[in-house]
Amino acid sequence: MFEKRYKDEMQKISPTKDLINQTKAAMRVELEDKNPIVQKESHVRTYRARKSVLIAAIMAILLLSATAFAALGGFDWFIARFNPNFAGVVEPVMSYSEEQGIRMTIIGAQRFANMAIVYLSVQDVSGENRLTERIDFSDGFSVGRGISFGYQRNLLYFDSVTNTAYFEIRITADANSPLPDPLMLGSLTIIFGMDSYRNEPMGINLSAIGQGITIPVAYENIFVRGYGGEQGSVLPPNRMLAIGNRTPLPHGTRGAWLSNIGIVDGQLHIQTNQYFTAEFGSNFSLLAPNGDVIYSQQTVDVWLDADGNLMSHGIEYRPTYRVAETIFDVNIANLSNYTLVFSANVPRGIFDGNWWVEVNTSDVSQQMIALTNDVSVDGILFEFITISPLGLQVIGSYTGEIGFRLSELSVKVETSDGVITLSGGGGRFGNQTFNASWDSDLQLNITTVTAIIVNDLRIEVY
Amino acid sequence: MSICQSQARGDWVDEIVDRYADMVYRIAFTQTKNQADADDIFQEVFLKLCKSAVSFETDEHIKAWLIRVTINASRKFFGSGWNKKTVAFPEDLVYEEKDQYTEIIPIVQSLPSKYRTVIHLFYFEDMPIAEIAKILNLKATTIKSQLSRGRGIIKNKLKGGFENV
Numbered sequence: 001m002f003e004k005r006y007k008d009e010m011q012k013i014s015p016t017k018d019l020i021n022q023t024k025a026a027m028r029v030e031l032e033d034k035n036p037i038v039q040k041e042s043h044v045r046t047y048r049a050r051k052s053v054l055i056a057a058i059m060a061i062l063l064l065s066a067t068a069f070a071a072l073g074g075f076d077w078f079i080a081r082f083n084p085n086f087a088g089v090v091e092p093v094m095s096y097s098e099e100q101g102i103r104m105t106i107i108g109a110q111r112f113a114n115m116a117i118v119y120l121s122v123q124d125v126s127g128e129n130r131l132t133e134r135i136d137f138s139d140g141f142s143v144g145r146g147i148s149f150g151y152q153r154n155l156l157y158f159d160s161v162t163n164t165a166y167f168e169i170r171i172t173a174d175a176n177s178p179l180p181d182p183l184m185l186g187s188l189t190i191i192f193g194m195d196s197y198r199n200e201p202m203g204i205n206l207s208a209i210g211q212g213i214t215i216p217v218a219y220e221n222i223f224v225r226g227y228g229g230e231q232g233s234v235l236p237p238n239r240m241l242a243i244g245n246r247t248p249l250p251h252g253t254r255g256a257w258l259s260n261i262g263i264v265d266g267q268l269h270i271q272t273n274q275y276f277t278a279e280f281g282s283n284f285s286l287l288a289p290n291g292d293v294i295y296s297q298q299t300v301d302v303w304l305d306a307d308g309n310l311m312s313h314g315i316e317y318r319p320t321y322r323v324a325e326t327i328f329d330v331n332i333a334n335l336s337n338y339t340l341v342f343s344a345n346v347p348r349g350i351f352d353g354n355w356w357v358e359v360n361t362s363d364v365s366q367q368m369i370a371l372t373n374d375v376s377v378d379g380i381l382f383e384f385i386t387i388s389p390l391g392l393q394v395i396g397s398y399t400g401e402i403g404f405r406l407s408e409l410s411v412k413v414e415t416s417d418g419v420i421t422l423s424g425g426g427g428r429f430g431n432q433t434f435n436a437s438w439d440s441d442l443q444l445n446i447t448t449v450t451a452i453i454v455n456d457l458r459i460e461v462y
Numbered sequence: 463m464s465i466c467q468s469q470a471r472g473d474w475v476d477e478i479v480d481r482y483a484d485m486v487y488r489i490a491f492t493q494t495k496n497q498a499d500a501d502d503i504f505q506e507v508f509l510k511l512c513k514s515a516v517s518f519e520t521d522e523h524i525k526a527w528l529i530r531v532t533i534n535a536s537r538k539f540f541g542s543g544w545n546k547k548t549v550a551f552p553e554d555l556v557y558e559e560k561d562q563y564t565e566i567i568p569i570v571q572s573l574p575s576k577y578r579t580v581i582h583l584f585y586f587e588d589m590p591i592a593e594i595a596k597i598l599n600l601k602a603t604t605i606k607s608q609l610s611r612g613r614g615i616i617k618n619k620l621k622g623g624f625e626n627v
Contacts, residue, residue, distance in 0.1 A: 002616065003585045005566045010586050013497070013567075015487040015504055020479060023505045027475045030512040099599050101530065127514035127531055 078107050078119065082156050084168055086110070086117045086443045089389045091362060097186065097355040101126030104355040106185055107166075111361050112368055112388030114179055115437065116143065116171040118359075119156075122190060123164040133158040135165045136191045144184040148177035150426065152439075174428050175395050175435035186356035199285065199293070199341040204261065207336035212262020212269055214239040217302060220312040224301035234298050239264055240325050241271045243308060249282075249342070256282070259323065267297070268328040268335065276303065276319045282344035284326045289337055297329040364388075367446055369461060377409070377454045380434070387413065387449060387461070391422055391439040397432055411438045414451040414458070420444065479508060482525065485587065486532050492582045493536030495571045507532050526597045533579060533598070569619045577612030580605055 015023075075092035084090075090108035097104050107119040124131045133155070143149055149171055156166040173179045217240045225236060244260035249272070256274035263269070270284050286294035303311045303319035311319055330338065371385040384395040392411060407425030420440055427436030452459045483504070490503035510531055518524045570581055579598070583589045591609070595602040 002566070002620070006570065006581075006585050009567045010488055010582075013488050013491050015483050015501070019501050019504060020483055023483075023508050024475050024479050026505060027479070027508055027512050028472060030509055031475070101534075101599075125527075126534065127510045127527070128534070 075108055078121075078166070082166065084119060084156065085441060086168075086389065088443050089364070089367065090117060090119060093357070093359050095357045095359070097357050098125065099353040099355060101128065102131075102190060102192075102353070102355070104187065104190075104357065106357045106359055109183065109185070109359045109361060110364060111179055111181075111183060112364055112390055113386050114173040114175060114393055115388060115390045116173075116179060116183065117390055118169040118171065118185060119167070120169065120185070121164050121166050123162060124192075129160075129163045131158075131163050131165060131192045133165070134191075137187045137189065141169065141187050142184070143171055143173070144180040147173055147180065148428075149173040149179070170390065170439060172393070172426075172437045172439075175393070181361075183359040183361065184356055185359055186354070190353070190355070195346045197342060197344050197346065199287065199343055201287075202284075202340045202342050204340050205336075206268070206338055206340055209261055209263060209268065209335060212241045212260065212264050214262075214264055215242050215310075217300075217310065218312075220314075221302050221310045222300050223303055223313070224299075226296075226299040236298075236300060237264070237325070237327065240300070240302070240323075241269050243273065243304070243323060244271065246273070263332055264327075266332060268330060268332060270326045270328075270340070271323060272326075273321055273323045276322050282324075282342060285341050285343065286328060286330065286338040287341055294328065294330060294338065296326045299324055299326045301325075369446055369449060371452075371459070371461065375457070375459050377457055380406075382454070382459075385452065385459075387444065387446065387452070389440075389443045389446060391424070391437060391444070392452065393435065393437045394427075395433070395435045398434070399432060406434065406436045410453075410455050412453040413440065413444060413449055414453055415445065415448040416450060417445070417448055419453070478511065478524070482528055485525070486528055488586065489529060489532045489579075489582065490536055492570070492578050493533065493575065503532060503535050506535050510535070526593075529583070529597050537575075565620075569616055572619065573612050573615055577608050577615065580608045581612045581616070584609055 074094050078084075079087045089112075090110045092108050093106040094108075095106055101124060103121075103123045103125045105121045105123070107121060109116065109118045111117075122131065122135060135155075135158075137153065141151060141153070143151075151169055151171045154168045154170075156168055158165050171179070217238060219236060222236055241260040241262050241264060246257040246259070249256060249258050256272060258271075259273040260271040261269065268286075272282065283299070284296065288294060302323050302325075303315075304321040304323060305311055306320040308321070367389055369387040371387075372383070375382040375385075380396055380398040382394050382396045386393045392413070405425065406427065409425055411422045411425070413420045413422060420442065422438035422440050424438040425436055427434055449461050451461055486507050487500055487504050490500040490507070491497060494500050494503060507528060511528070514527075518527065570578055573581065580594055583594045583597075584591070589597075591602050591605045594600075595605045598605070
């Protein structure tokens with residue numbers, strides 16, 4: 001009965017004929033502006049007709065390539081359009097996950113042992129054009145739960161017409177945390193734009209700042225420490241400002257605010273508070289009258305639970321707030337001489353969601369070379385080397401301490417076509433072992449590799 | 463169907479508006495509770511369709527897009543600076559145009575926005591829960607829960623009992 005009554009009544013609600021006609025007229029104008037049709041005079045009908053058809057055809061192709069074709073073309077279109085560095089090794093995937101009007105499409109992907117290459121797009125399909133060139137995944141890009149990995153993302157192109165960002169993402173997982181099969185590629189957080197602030201005045205009269213009301217803080221409450229200069233003998237504070245009321249930051253940001261400001265133990269303290277998951281990073285500096293920038297002596301982060309209590313190391317539940325206290329070691333008698341300034345990347349908007357795509361890839365072992373002969377390189381042992389079209393991964397060991405960073409090593413791949421320099425050397429050290437990786441900017445043709453050159457050592461590949 | 467695959471531009475406009483005008487308008491009305499605001503949302507949604515670069519593969523795709531954009535446009539309408547300066551309508555406002563409808567619409571209009579939406583899509587548009595969930599990007603269990611709560615409120619407000627809800 002309710003259903004019938006509701007339907008009967010709602011049937012009486014309709015747009016008026018005037019509204020419909022006005023809307024149609026406005027739509028025609030909108031479409032005309034996007035794709036004008038040129039009307040030619042009739043006395044040169046044959047020629048002009050052909051030309052107008054040609055113009056219309058060209059306009060249609062342009063419109064198609066800029067809009068619908070971008071969606072229709074798929075993998076082949078992407079490869080032809082961008083000619084990405086690893087086009088020859090990625091397999092088409094063309095699967096997507098969509099939430100809140102944001103569609104993440106895995107266009108193509110490939111994995112080689114613990115390295116992977118992914119081409120993906122992120123598009124606002126709602127029609128609201130919310131994405132910008134500064135779209136980012138923040139910390140939210142993942143290849144599967146519980147995997148320890150690093151990644152580099154490179155924005156290939158931002159299409160403002162379709163509101164689509166195209167990325168190349170290079171992934172390297174720790175040797176002891178192998179990439180899952182199938183890959184689960186996804187993101188929990190997409191930031192659709194960023195506004196950058198550099199040394200923006202906060203508008204706070206520092207000479208009016210008085211002694212701050214404080215609370216004790218212990219070493220086990222401090223989760224993060226940063227230093228403006230050399231760490232030296234700077235001790236962590238044992239007092240911090242009491243958590244204050246919210247004052248909006250002048251530049252506005254989602255989920256973060258100025259909490260307190262005051263003098264503690266002769267030093268200027270500035271405190272911000274934010275929701276733990278808020279995407280906001282900021283730092284404060286002081287500008288001297290002569291233009292010099294004075295950096296903070298240190299910053300400390302403490303975490304709070306939902307009731308505002310300080311949390312300690314070893315917690316097993318997620319914090320609710322993150323409080324950051326910036327400490328300046330300046331002569332507080334001269335604070336009136338300084339201007340407090342603020343630098344931050346402030347997200348314009350954030351989507352928290354679940355974009356996940358399962359990606360199956362083929363067996364590509366034929367495209368990899370594995371070397372298992374131990375090779376000593378400047379005192380460290382390269383025990384297991386994997387070469388793939390993406391670059392090099394090395395598992396090794398060392399005794400004592402090594403006096404250099406792996407990233408300082410010169411690593412090249414010698415091929416029959418020439419020598420290709422790799423970059424990287426990042427990875428993980430632990431218990432006299434390491435695993436590290438070096439990336440190639442261009443796809444390596446494994447069949448032409450003849451040697452690896454590390455510093456002056458040539459390791460021949462058979 | 464995409465803009466590029468349409469016949470003449472005018473035919474496409476007529477076809478799309480004639481097919482979906484009532485649906486878009488009624489959703490906008492359900493959200494805004496008055497026809498003047500629903501008029502604005504209606505026009506905004508169809509103009510957005512023209513500006514959109516999304517490629518629609520089926521009619522269902524267009525329909526889902528229109529529903530989503532109408533709901534979002536209505537929400538932004540309430541969040542807009544202009545709207546914030548106006549006096550908020552009370553949730554239980556009784557409409558003056560009683561010759562158009564009697565008591566059911568005001569009762570549904572008195573529901574919180576999220577319940578209004580699912581009640582309308584379920585009972586008027588005859589959409590299954592799974593489809594509503596997909597369009598609103600919510601779990602089916604959430605939709606069921608919102609339907610149940612909406613029905614509960616309607617039941618309490620209807621005089622003479624509530625049948626077959």
